[in-house]
Amino acid sequence: MAESKLKRTQRENHKRYKEDVKREGKPFFPYAMFHDTIMALVVVLVIIALACVWYFTAKHAKDGVGALGPLTSAKADPGTTSFVPRPDWFFYFLFYLLRVFKWPDSVFLGTVGIPTILLVLLIGLPFYDRRTERRLLRRPVAIVTAILVVLSMGVLTWKGAIAKESVGAENVQFVPAWAKKQGFEDNAKAVAGAKVFASLTCMTCHAYLGAGSSGPGPDLSAIAKGGRGAQGFADYVAQPSKFGNNVMPAFADIGADNLAALGEFLNASKGATATKK
Numbered sequence: 101m102a103e104s105k106l107k108r109t110q111r112e113n114h115k116r117y118k119e120d121v122k123r124e125g126k127p128f129f130p131y132a133m134f135h136d137t138i139m140a141l142v143v144v145l146v147i148i149a150l151a152c153v154w155y156f157t158a159k160h161a162k163d164g165v166g167a168l169g170p171l172t173s174a175k176a177d178p179g180t181t182s183f184v185p186r187p188d189w190f191f192y193f194l195f196y197l198l199r200v201f202k203w204p205d206s207v208f209l210g211t212v213g214i215p216t217i218l219l220v221l222l223i224g225l226p227f228y229d230r231r232t233e234r235r236l237l238r239r240p241v242a243i244v245t246a247i248l249v250v251l252s253m254g255v256l257t258w259k260g261a262i263a264k265e266s267v268g269a270e271n272v273q274f275v276p277a278w279a280k281k282q283g284f285e286d287n288a289k290a291v292a293g294a295k296v297f298a299s300l301t302c303m304t305c306h307a308y309l310g311a312g313s314s315g316p317g318p319d320l321s322a323i324a325k326g327g328r329g330a331q332g333f334a335d336y337v338a339q340p341s342k343f344g345n346n347v348m349p350a351f352a353d354i355g356a357d358n359l360a361a362l363g364e365f366l367n368a369s370k371g372a373t374a375t376k377k
């Protein structure tokens with residue numbers, strides 16, 4: 101019976117491995133367990149040492165900032181409307197993936213689909229690559245894949261680290277260009293409304309002429325066409341839940357003037373010349 105070359109090598113390798121174990125093997129207890137215990141102790145000691153350095157240097161520092169950071173940072177404010185959430189650095193690559201994929205069509209694919217497919221491929225590796233070759237140079241596919249994965253995660257992490265949040269003062273710089281494109285340069289109230297729009301959190305949920313976030317709210321570049329009218333928009337933004345929108349927060353507390361200006365701005369947003377990204 102013809103046995104494949106691969107099967108034969110695998111069987112020979114296995115036999116040699118069993119002989120090696122018999123000749124030179126050491127029992128798990130106490131050898132391996134001793135090593136593991138020592139290593140676990142070292143790790144715990146390092147963590148305790150770092151915690152001590154953090155605590156004692158911060159406690160005695162005049163400005164409260166020790167060698168490893170402050171003892172406590174500012175108190176969390178559950179009522180904030182200007183907080184910009186950012187993940188820990190090791191999630192920057194996923195965070196940036198969210199920006200690459202546009203809500204809502206491909207976000208699921210990009211953030212759940214692709215990582216899951218890659219994980220399944222990784223878990224399945226021992227089942228579909230049964231070769232016994234271990235030399236790096238003889239495994240070009242694996243090497244190229246590994247390099248590509250590391251490179252793309254590195255680039256995404258880097259892009260995520262330098263990505264600017266589209267919120268607050270940064271967006272105000274767009275206002276003159278918006279006014280020009282939408283043709284409301286001469287409408288001072290609309291320009292003021294645009295500034296309010298840019299400096300609040302609107303753009304974390306809404307896109308406007310290619311800036312801001314593509315979700316979960318709709319693109320507002322041409323929202324005037326919805327026909328709510330300036331007052332209608334002001335009412336909507338003040339209390340979105342009255343209009344069945346329970347995702348968007350109420351902005352009633354920004355004051356009647358700001359609301360009126362926002363309404364004017366939205367009502368002047370006809371998306372006339374440019375709605376493309």
Ligand code: HEC
Nearest residue numbers: 300301302305316317318323326337344345347348349351
């Ligand atoms: C937390 C996310 C979020 C924030 C912040 C937010 N919105 Fe919204 N907004 C939404 C969502 C979601 C919808 C769509 C709801 C729907 O379709 O029922 C929406 C809808 C709207 C609409 C559409 C009304 C229409 O006619 O369809 C307007 C106008 C609007 N938002 C303006 C604003 C303004 C102005 C701000 C800032 C002051 C703002 N939004 C902040 C999530 C948000």
